[in-house]
Each structure stands twice: as C-alpha cells, then as structure tokens.
Amino acid sequence: xxxxxxxxxxxxxxxxxxxxxxxxxxxxxxxxxxxxxxxxxxxxxxxxxxxxxxxxxxxxxxxxxxxxxxxxxxxxxxxxxxxxxxxxxxxxxxxxxxxxxxxxxxxxxxxxxx
Numbered sequence: 001x002x003x004x005x006x007x008x009x010x011x012x013x014x015x016x017x018x019x020x021x022x023x024x025x026x027x028x029x030x031x032x033x034x035x036x037x038x039x040x041x042x043x044x045x046x047x048x049x050x051x052x053x054x055x056x057x058x059x060x061x062x063x064x065x066x067x068x069x070x071x072x073x074x075x076x077x078x079x080x081x082x083x084x085x086x087x088x089x090x091x092x093x094x095x096x097x098x099x100x101x102x103x104x105x106x107x108x109x110x111x112x113x114x
Contacts, residue, residue: 006108041098
C-alpha cells in the first residue's frame with residue numbers, strides 16, 4: 001500500500017463567501033473549489049491555450065474557461081464541453097485533478113494526481 005503525502009494549501013475559512021480560490025503551489029496554480037460542502041482541486045490552467053480557469057464561471061460542478069468556452073468538471077478534471085474558436089470546435093484534453101481532504105480547518109491536497 002502506497003502512503004500519500006498531503007500538503008496544506010488553504011483554510012476552510014477562505015470559503016465563507018467565495019466558492020473558488022486560486023492557489024499557488026510549487027510553481028503552478030491550482031483551482032480549489034467548494035461545492036455543496038466538499039472541496040475539489042484541479043490545475044488552474046486550461047489545457048487548450050493555458051487560460052486561467054479561475055477567471056471563468058463556476059456553474060454547478062463545471063468551470064468554464066473564459067477564453068474559448070471549454071468546460072471542465074471540477075470534481076474530476078474531465079472535459080465536459082469542448083471549446084470553440086469562432087465556429088471551429090477545439091479538442092481539449094482533461095486537466096489534472098488532485099485528491100483533497102480536510103483536517104479541522106486545513107484543506108490539504110495530495111500532489112500525486114488521481
């Protein structure tokens with residue numbers, strides 16, 4: 001059995017008003033979201049052209065990239081809608097997701113992706 005190390009990246013008190021937060025961790029940005037009392041973490045960068053997913057709209061379990069409209073499930077990092085440039089659909093790969101756990105008021109992620 002492999003043990004997973006978790007690192008603290010935020011506090012639950014950071015989410016009193018906001019449902020999403022951009023976190024800097026080891027030279028990359030992570031999008032941390034809170035949906036129905038649960039926390040999820042994915043890479044903040046759209047896999048199409050690197051747009052900040054944090055700047056997009058969080059619609060239920062989905063974050064929409066503000067650049068071309070690609071949509072990702074924040075629970076899994078899976079693409080749920082391909083984006084478009086003008087009228088041309090673009091192929092967008094899934095983004096990386098992270099395991100998240102809460103200990104007290106600390107929000108922790110596992111740097112190993114799911």
